[in-house]
Amino acid sequence: MLVYEILDKKRKAQVLTDEEISFMVDSYTKGEVPDYQMAAFLMAVAMGGMDDAETAALTKCMVKSGEMADLSSIRGVKVDKHSSGGVGDKTSPVVGAIVAACGVPVAKMSGRALGFSGGTLDKLESIPGYTTTIGKERFFEIVNSVGVSIIGQTGNLAPADKKIYALRDVTATVESIPLIASSIMSKKIAGGADAVLLDVKVGNGAFMKDEKSAADLARCMVAIGKSFGKETVALLTQMNQPLGWNVGTALEIAEMIGILKNEVHGDVRELCLLLAANMLYLAGKGSMEECDAMAGQALADGKAFEKFRAMVQAQGGDVSVVDEPSLFPQAKYIEPCRARQAGYIQSFQTDQVGMAALVLGAGRETKDASIDHAAGIRLCVKQGDHVEEGSVLAYLHTSDEGRLARGQALMKDAISIGADKPEPLLLVYKRIPDDG
Ligand code: URA
Numbered sequence: 278m279l280v281y282e283i284l285d286k287k288r289k290a291q292v293l294t295d296e297e298i299s300f301m302v303d304s305y306t307k308g309e310v311p312d313y314q315m316a317a318f319l320m321a322v323a324m325g326g327m328d329d330a331e332t333a334a335l336t337k338c339m340v341k342s343g344e345m346a347d348l349s350s351i352r353g354v355k356v357d358k359h360s361s362g363g364v365g366d367k368t369s370p371v372v373g374a375i376v377a378a379c380g381v382p383v384a385k386m387s388g389r390a391l392g393f394s395g396g397t398l399d400k401l402e403s404i405p406g407y408t409t410t411i412g413k414e415r416f417f418e419i420v421n422s423v424g425v426s427i428i429g430q431t432g433n434l435a436p437a438d439k440k441i442y443a444l445r446d447v448t449a450t451v452e453s454i455p456l457i458a459s460s461i462m463s464k465k466i467a468g469g470a471d472a473v474l475l476d477v478k479v480g481n482g483a484f485m486k487d488e489k490s491a492a493d494l495a496r497c498m499v500a501i502g503k504s505f506g507k508e509t510v511a512l513l514t515q516m517n518q519p520l521g522w523n524v525g526t527a528l529e530i531a532e533m534i535g536i537l538k539n540e541v542h543g544d545v546r547e548l549c550l551l552l553a554a555n556m557l558y559l560a561g562k563g564s565m566e567e568c569d570a571m572a573g574q575a576l577a578d579g580k581a582f583e584k585f586r587a588m589v590q591a592q593g594g595d596v597s598v599v600d601e602p603s604l605f606p607q608a609k610y611i612e613p614c615r616a617r618q619a620g621y622i623q624s625f626q627t628d629q630v631g632m633a634a635l636v637l638g639a640g641r642e643t644k645d646a647s648i649d650h651a652a653g654i655r656l657c658v659k660q661g662d663h664v665e666e667g668s669v670l671a672y673l674h675t676s677d678e679g680r681l682a683r684g685q686a687l688m689k690d691a692i693s694i695g696a697d698k699p700e701p702l703l704l705v706y707k708r709i710p711d712d713g
């Protein structure tokens with residue numbers, strides 16, 4: 278088989294066979310195909326697309342390139358959850374705790390921040406002592422005893438994706454539905470869960486900016502899940518404003534604890550309940566109505582909070598900050614960002630809010646930079662709220678005074694104000710498949 282012929286075929290947007298795709302991926306992973314040929318292949322796929330069968334074949338090769346996590350020592354149906362990434366998205370630990378409180382085990386491997394979007398691992402590591410790098414045996418032990426554990430990726434899952442993703446990152450081929458879908462799903466399939474819930478974010482704080490492309494991505498991932506015999510459901514959810522009030526690591530954990538203690542209400546809480554109900558449904562716990570009620574009960578009666586607290590304790594975290602989040606280290610500098618005119622909040626440039634949090638220290642500007650866990654943004658408004666000139670729109674938190682000016686510059690244009698009250702934003706656009 279000649280790489281040249283495969284590239285020529287894909288350039289003409291022809292359908293590749295499983296063997297051709299497998300040859301390309303396997304040879305590249307082994308170092309037998311150079312970067313320039315793989316880059317040409319990825320660009321041809323990004324421009325010409327792939328059908329469902331080709332995308333499933335690509336996913337299969339990436340899964341086969343590494344280990345498959347064996348979750349058989351965890352009792353019960355294992356449902357994984359994945360968010361495509363957004364700003365202020367702190368749902369995973371809350372959802373994990375609710376689902377565990379309803380008797381469904383949650384063995385979750387999460388990721389770190391990527392660009393303007395935050396990462397669950399970085400957030401959990403703001404809890405002093407919490408470790409995300411425990412061995413497999415301890416991970417399984419915690420899931421079996423507590424019901425939920427959230428750690429970083431263990432093992433060598435989908436190494437082909439790792440190598441291909443790094444090349445996509447520098448060849449402008451990240452934004453391709455078959456490439457994103459196969460990349461995400463290869464890690465989910467290799468992660469070993471029985472079913473998968475996908476939270477596909479839509480909007481200016483997400484990688485998918487509009488509903489149509491998010492729905493296309495969701496359908497593609499659901500089809501891949503199905504081709505592997507894993508029940509897969511996707512929810513398309515709002516990311517045209519930050520989720521909740523806080524953006525940052527400890528700031529988001531504090532908000533999460535507020536939700537678990539039934540002190541914080543609003544969009545994140547609602548989304549957490551919806552995601553948890555869908556996970557329970559996928560685990561076979563009942564109808565959607567029954568699962569909704571179960572999730573609501575576990576949050577309201579404090580069982581979900583107890584699960585989260587027990588997980589933190591089992592993973593070495595200091596539970597005193599869970600009991601009293603004001604004990605989190607506080608930022609040395611807290612500065613307001615004020616409205617320059619009166620009116621209604623029209624819209625957010627959500628990725629810019631994420632970038633502002635990042636430059637204040639809540640994310641990494643270089644690969645090896647460390648995170649300032651006290652840094653971030655505390656929003657005081659949501660789309661549709663009315664403000665006066667000079668009202669505080671947000672507070673900027675940082676431990677480094679030198680970062681405030683850049684944070685303010687980004688926040689200055691991130692929130693627009695106008696005379697007319699805008700239509701409220703939907704929290705969820707749709708569910709794929711629409712059977713729940
Ligand atoms: N996240 C992934 O894991 N892969 C992509 O291609 C995009 C986002």
